[in-house]
Amino acid sequence: MNARVLHEQPPHLDVETEVLVIGGGACGLVAALRAAASGAEVIVVERDASPAGSTSMSSGFVPAPATRYQRAVGVDDDTPERFEADLNAKSKGLCDARLARLAAANIGPALEWLGEKHRVEWLVLDDFLYPGHTRFRMHTVPEKTGTALLARLLAAVEAADIPVVSEARAETLYAADDNRITAVEIVRPDGAREIIGAGAVILACNGFGGNRELVRKHIPDVADGLYYGHEGNEGDAIFWGEALGCELRHLSGYQGHGSLAHPHGILISWALMMEGGFQVNTEGKRFSNENGGYSEQAVNVLAQPGGTAWNVYDDRLHLFAQGFPDYMDAVSVGAIREAETIADLAKATGLPADALAKTFEEVESIRRGETTDPFGRSFEGKPALVGPFYAVKVTGALFHTQGGLMIDDQARVMGSDGKALPNLLAGGGAACGVSGPDVSGYLSGNGLLTAIAFGYLAGETAAEIARG
CATH class of the missing domain: 3.90.700.10 (Succinate dehydrogenase/fumarate reductase flavoprotein, catalytic domain)
Structure with missing residues (x-):
C-alpha cells in the first residue's frame, strides 16, 4: 500500500487549487459541485481512466425524507426525524446517532439542490418498501441504475467547468505540523508524479472492500465471500487517517x-x-x-x-x-x-x-x-x-465497507483527540457511515445516503476553509 503522509513541505508544486477532491464517485462529484457553487476553484482527481467506482455498480437508489419528489407521489408525512428513527432501528441503536441525524437532515436538501441547480432528475419508487424503511423515500434517476446516476453527476460537473483529472492516483498527503494538508502527490500509470497544492482536501475515495487483508482483519465473516465492489477501494483513507492520528469507527460494518x-x-x-x-x-x-x-x-x-x-x-x-x-x-x-x-x-x-x-x-x-x-x-x-x-x-x-473516519457536523475529519483537522474532510465510504458495526445495521441506500449527504456538506465546508 502506497498511501502515506509526509509531515514536511512538498519539494515543489505543479498545480494549485482551492479545493482538491480525491475520488470521482457520487460523493466526490457532489462535493465538487457544492464547493464550486460556493465560489471555490476545484479539481477532482480520479484513479481510473473514467470515473465509475462503487456508484456505477450500485442500484443508484438514494433514500431521502421530506422532499418535493416524495410529495409528488403522495408521501407528505415523512420527516428527517422519522428517517433518523429508521436508521437507528435498523442498526439496533448501534450506529452513531449524531451521524444518523446529520445524514437524515441533509440528504433531502442535497437532492433538491442537485435537482434545482444541476437538473438531476429524481423520481421516488412507490411500489414497494425496502427493508427497514417506513415510508417510500427511495429516490432514483429515471434509468434506475447507478451508472446513469453517475453519468448525470459527471454531466453536471462538466457543465460547471470543474476539471476531473483521470488516471491520477492520490498517493501522498503532505501535512504541516498541525496536520493541515498542504499538498497531494498523484501518480500516473506510467509512474509520472505531480504535486497539487490545496487549501482544503476532501477524501471521497470510498472504503477498503478491495483490500483483502483489511477485510480479513475487520470483517472476517465475509472475507472469503465474493467482493462486488470497485477493486480500487483499497483503504487509502484509512491509511491516511491512521498516519494523521484520526478517529476511526465501525470498521466491522459493511x-x-x-x-x-x-x-x-x-x-x-x-x-x-x-x-x-x-x-x-x-x-x-x-x-x-x-x-x-x-x-x-x-x-x-x-x-x-x-x-x-x-x-x-x-x-x-x-x-x-x-x-x-x-x-x-x-x-x-x-x-x-x-x-x-x-x-x-x-x-x-x-x-x-x-x-x-x-x-x-x-x-x-x-x-x-x-x-x-x-x-x-x-x-x-x-x-x-x-x-x-x-x-x-x-x-x-x-458490496462496500461502512466504517471509516469520524467527521464532525461540517464533514471535517476528527482527530483522536476529538478536534477537527484544519482542512481535511471526508464523506461516503471514506467516512464512518450510519450502519453501525454490524452487517445487519445496513438500511437500504445507506451507501449513497452518506456519499451524497456528506459530500454535500464537505464541499460547502471545504470552500469556506479554502476561501476563508
Whole structure:
C-alpha cells in the first residue's frame, strides 16, 4: 500500500487549487459541485481512466425524507426525524446517532439542490418498501441504475467547468505540523508524479472492500465471500487517517447483499423477496427471514451448502422485476430459470422436487395465516405464488465497507483527540457511515445516503476553509 503522509513541505508544486477532491464517485462529484457553487476553484482527481467506482455498480437508489419528489407521489408525512428513527432501528441503536441525524437532515436538501441547480432528475419508487424503511423515500434517476446516476453527476460537473483529472492516483498527503494538508502527490500509470497544492482536501475515495487483508482483519465473516465492489477501494483513507492520528469507527460494518446472480455477478433486486418471493438452499429449504434485509442475508446465504441459494418467485414478480435494468441483464444472459410447474422448476434448478414442493406448501400456509413462520417472516397481504414459476441462483457478496473516519457536523475529519483537522474532510465510504458495526445495521441506500449527504456538506465546508 502506497498511501502515506509526509509531515514536511512538498519539494515543489505543479498545480494549485482551492479545493482538491480525491475520488470521482457520487460523493466526490457532489462535493465538487457544492464547493464550486460556493465560489471555490476545484479539481477532482480520479484513479481510473473514467470515473465509475462503487456508484456505477450500485442500484443508484438514494433514500431521502421530506422532499418535493416524495410529495409528488403522495408521501407528505415523512420527516428527517422519522428517517433518523429508521436508521437507528435498523442498526439496533448501534450506529452513531449524531451521524444518523446529520445524514437524515441533509440528504433531502442535497437532492433538491442537485435537482434545482444541476437538473438531476429524481423520481421516488412507490411500489414497494425496502427493508427497514417506513415510508417510500427511495429516490432514483429515471434509468434506475447507478451508472446513469453517475453519468448525470459527471454531466453536471462538466457543465460547471470543474476539471476531473483521470488516471491520477492520490498517493501522498503532505501535512504541516498541525496536520493541515498542504499538498497531494498523484501518480500516473506510467509512474509520472505531480504535486497539487490545496487549501482544503476532501477524501471521497470510498472504503477498503478491495483490500483483502483489511477485510480479513475487520470483517472476517465475509472475507472469503465474493467482493462486488470497485477493486480500487483499497483503504487509502484509512491509511491516511491512521498516519494523521484520526478517529476511526465501525470498521466491522459493511453492506452485504444476499442476491447476486451466480456465477453471472448481476444484482437481483431484493424487491422480489419483499413482494412475496423466497429463498431456498440446495436442499430446497428456506433458511431465514428474507424480509430482515438484503445486507445481512449475504451472511445467511454464504452459510448455506456451497455458499449459494435460489430466489424463487412467480410470473407476477417476474413481470414486476422487468422494471429494473439489472434484472433484464440477468434475463439476457440466461440466469433466470422458468417452469410451468413446481416439479418442472425443480428439474430446471436441480433442487429436490419433494422438498421444494413442501416449501411452497409451507409458504402458502404461512401466507394464509394457518401457521407461523419459524423464521419470523410475514407474507400477509402478498398474493399466492402461481405458475409459471421462476428461479435464479444467487450468492452472498460484500458490496462496500461502512466504517471509516469520524467527521464532525461540517464533514471535517476528527482527530483522536476529538478536534477537527484544519482542512481535511471526508464523506461516503471514506467516512464512518450510519450502519453501525454490524452487517445487519445496513438500511437500504445507506451507501449513497452518506456519499451524497456528506459530500454535500464537505464541499460547502471545504470552500469556506479554502476561501476563508
